[in-house]
Amino acid sequence: xxxxxxxxxxxxxxxxxxxxxxxxxxxxxxxxxxxxxxxxxxxxxxxxxxxxxxxxxxxxxxxxxxxxxxxxxxxxxxxxxxxxxxxxxxxxxxxxxxxxxxxxxxxxxxxxxxxxxxxxxxxxxxxxxxxxxxxxxxxxxxxxxxxxxxxxxxxxxxxxxxxxxxxxxxxxxxxxxxxxxxxxxxxxxxxxxxxxxxxxxxxxxxxxxxxxxxxxxx
Numbered sequence: 429x430x431x432x433x434x435x436x437x438x439x440x441x442x443x444x445x446x447x448x449x450x451x452x453x454x455x456x457x458x459x460x461x462x463x464x465x466x467x468x469x470x471x472x473x474x475x476x477x478x479x480x481x482x483x484x485x486x487x488x489x490x491x492x493x494x495x496x497x498x499x500x501x502x503x504x505x506x507x508x509x510x511x512x513x514x515x516x517x518x519x520x521x522x523x524x525x526x527x528x529x530x531x532x533x534x535x536x537x538x539x540x541x542x543x544x545x546x547x548x549x550x551x552x553x554x555x556x557x558x559x560x561x562x563x564x565x566x567x568x569x570x571x572x573x574x575x576x577x578x579x580x581x582x583x584x585x586x587x588x589x590x591x592x593x594x595x596x597x598x599x600x601x602x603x604x605x606x607x608x609x610x611x612x613x614x615x616x617x618x619x620x621x622x623x624x625x626x627x628x629x630x631x632x633x634x635x636x637x638x639x640x641x642x643x644x645x646x
Contacts, residue, residue, distance in 0.1 A: 437543035444468075444559065444567040445541035449503075452511045453529035456501065458565060465498035465592075466561040467584060470544045470554035474506045474514035478578045482556070483515075484524045485581040492585055496592065497563070500528035504554055505539060508532040546572075560588060562595075597642060610639040 438445055448457040458466075469486070471479040486500055493500055504511070508530075515526040531538055533554075539545050544554035556573035568591055573579050590601040599611040615636040616622040622635045630638035 438541070438559070438567050438570065440567055440570065442567060444561045444565055445538075447531075447538045447541065449531045449533060449538055450508055451501070451529035451531050452508055452515065456529055456531070458561075461499055461501075461561070461563075462565065463563050465496065465563060465588060466501060467493065467498060467558065467588070468501045468503065468542070468561060469556075469558040469579075470503045470539060470542070471556060472553040472575050473504055474510045475517070478576070479504075480514075480518060480522075482578050482581070483526055484518065484522060486528070487524050487526050489581050489585060490527050493588070496585075496588055498588055501531065502528060503531040503533050503538060503544070505533050505536055507534060558584060560584070560591065562591070593642070599640075599642075602639075610641055613638045613640055 444458060446458050448455060471482060473479065483502065486502070490500060506514075511530040511532065515530070519525050533539050536545060539554045542557060542559060544557045546555050553575070555575060556577075556579055558571045558573075558579060559567060560569040562568050569587060571579070571584075586604075586606065589607050590605055593607070593611065594600060597611065599613060601611055602609070605611070610631070613630050615638075616625050625635050625638060626632060628638075630640050632638040
């Protein structure tokens with residue numbers, strides 16, 4: 429069979445693919461995270477240098493994610509024994525404890541369901557894929573990186589904050605938005621709304637581009 433026919437990619441704003449898998453913290457399934465955000469991320473292999481830096485960065489940001497009602501869940505096509513040995517080595521050599529579970533995916537079932545296996549990169553290792561799943565189990569964002577380059581964990585903290593802000597306040601966020609920055613008001617959809625926009629109290633550069641500050645009552 430043509431390998432392209434085996435590829436499956438989840439789609440934004442649809443239900444994230446269900447899974448039930450063995451992890452370093454016992455069996456985990458998508459339903460376990462209902463009511464919380466989840467960042468599911470894959471790495472090519474245990475005991476590799478780039479992946480080690482990423483896992484340490486995720487671990488150091490773990491408390492920040494927890495404070496944002498978000499859990500972390502790693503994955504690679506390695507055994508749970510390999511995951512345990514690797515995380516123990518990270519703690520011993522680098523002094524960093526990995527507090528979140530890592531999926532054992534020797535069958536590659538979860539990796540295939542999430543499009544983590546890409547033949548252009550590797551047939552047997554997951555690329556650096558990251559998925560942000562909301563408390564309803566809906567896939568809200570996904571980011572793929574090549575095997576040669578590590579991710580910025582701060583960007584996922586920022587993206588999570590932006591998604592949560594958009595959901596709560598029904599606004600959009602501009603490039604490199606940070607909490608506390610002005611947000612973008614949805615543009616008018618009718619001529620009458622466009623005419624009225626200037627009197628609605630926003631800071632407008634043009635009728636389609638208006639921003640506002642968020643307050644505790646926004």
